[in-house]
Structures are given as structure tokens and as C-alpha cells.
Amino acid sequence: MKKFLKVFLFALMLVSGVIFVSCGKKELTGLHKEFDIIFNGIKEEVTTEFKNNMTSLEEEIKNSSQNELEEKLQLFGIEVIYEAFNQASYDVVSINDMGDKAELKIKVKAVDFFEAFQQIMTNTTEDRSNLLDEIQGLVKKVKKGKAPVIEQEMDIEMVKENDTWTISERQKHVLMKRMMGIEKGTIFDN
Numbered sequence: 001m002k003k004f005l006k007v008f009l010f011a012l013m014l015v016s017g018v019i020f021v022s023c024g025k026k027e028l029t030g031l032h033k034e035f036d037i038i039f040n041g042i043k044e045e046v047t048t049e050f051k052n053n054m055t056s057l058e059e060e061i062k063n064s065s066q067n068e069l070e071e072k073l074q075l076f077g078i079e080v081i082y083e084a085f086n087q088a089s090y091d092v093v094s095i096n097d098m099g100d101k102a103e104l105k106i107k108v109k110a111v112d113f114f115e116a117f118q119q120i121m122t123n124t125t126e127d128r129s130n131l132l133d134e135i136q137g138l139v140k141k142v143k144k145g146k147a148p149v150i151e152q153e154m155d156i157e158m159v160k161e162n163d164t165w166t167i168s169e170r171q172k173h174v175l176m177k178r179m180m181g182i183e184k185g186t187i188f189d190n
Contacts, residue, residue, distance in 0.1 A: 031095050031102050034165040035158065039090060042176060050082055069132065076135040081180070083142040084111035088179035093153065100160040105153060110181035111142055112150035119148070152178050 057078065065071035093105040120134045141147040154175065158165045167175070182188045 031097055031104065031158065031165070032092050035092065035104055035106070035156065038158070038165065038167055039175075042172060042179070043086065043088065046085060046176060046179075047082070050085075054078075072132055073135055076132070076139055079139050080111075080135070080142055083139065084113070084147065085180055087111060087142060087145060087147075088181075102158040102160075102165070104156040104158065106156055107151050107153050108175070108178040109149050109151050110179055112148040113181050114183075115148035115150070116141075150181055150183065152184060154178055 058075065061071055061074045061078075065074060088108065088110045090109065091107045093107055096103040116138055120131075120138060123134055124131050138147065156167055156171060156175070158167055160166075177188070178184075
């Protein structure tokens with residue numbers, strides 16, 4: 001009986017812990033949920049494309065690199081970009097629902113590559129002997145969510161077509177750039 005009571009109490013604590021954790025999660029509804037599907041669909045599309053081309057990209061880097069250090073730096077650079085894209089997130093600031101159209105104001109959060117590389121350049125020794133270690137450190141920071149972050153506001157117009165919410169290809173392209181940390185108005189934002 002004592003053993004049964006211990007097992008029962010343990011199970012009760014486990015269930016209450018799961019309930020407590022799940023209560024803290026905010027369930028997305030309505031247009032916020034629809035935009036989340038679009039946002040995560042873009043992430044999935046880009047990461048799948050990235051994975052599908054990784055072998056040929058690695059081969060190209062191996063063939064074009066002048067030495068082993070350059071090759072490693074480029075491969076870690078690709079890993080940083082891939083991981084950073086996966087870390088991109090957003091917050092909805094406001095939603096204006098107009099039936100079959102909606103306007104969302106969002107804040108896209110992405111790795112701030114400009115700041116990250118400024119930190120690398122500051123921490124790299126004059127002879128650049130620790131450059132590879134700095135890049136590896138950036139990969140670890142990105143994976144742990146500790147890399148510098150840039151937040152950029154963006155207006156999104158969603159349209160409902162055949163019971164599915166979509167955004168234009170142009171906005172999808174701009175959103176991808178924000179998810180990659182490319183700032184509006186920079187030379188990379190063309």
C-alpha cells in the first residue's frame with residue numbers, strides 16, 4: 001500500500017507538472033495562428049532547400065578554398081546562417097482583421113550579423129590565429145540563442161484565397177530577409 005501511495009503521488013506530481021507547464025504556453029488563435037503557419041512554412045521551405053543543397057555547397061567550398069582554414073571558416077559560416085535562420089522568431093504587435101484581408105504589424109527577431117561580426121573582429125587577435133575559434137563560438141551562441149539579436153518591425157498584408165491565408169511573394173521575400181537579419185535599407189536589402 002505504501003509503495004502504491006508513493007507511485008500515485010509521483011504520478012500526480014508528474015501530471016500536475018505537465019499541466020503547469022502547458023498552462024504557461026499561449027495558444028495561438030485566429031489570424032495570429034494563420035500567420036504562424038505562414039512564418040513556419042517559410043522557415044521549413046528555406047531550411048529544406050538549404051539541406052537539399054548542402055552537399056553541393058560543401059563540395060563547391062572544398063573545390064574553391066585556397067587552404068583548410070578558409071574552407072573551415074566558410075563551412076562554419078554556412079552553419080551560422082542556417083542556425084540563425086532557424087532561430088528567427090516574431091511577435092505580433094497588432095492585427096487589423098478586415099474579413100478576407102488582414103494587416104499585421106510584427107516585430108521580426110533575428111541574429112544581428114553586423115553586431116556578431118563586430119564582436120568577432122574585436123576579439124580576433126592581430127595574427128588572426130583565433131579566428132576559427134571565434135566563428136565556432138558564434139555557432140554555439142546562435143544554437144543556444146545567445147547571439148546578438150536585431151528586432152525589425154514589418155507590416156504584413158494577408159489575403160484569404162480559397163479558405164487559405166497567404167502573403168504576396170514580394171512580402172515573403174522581404175520577410176525572409178528580415179528572418180536572416182538583413183536590415184531594411186542596407187545594401188543587402190535590394
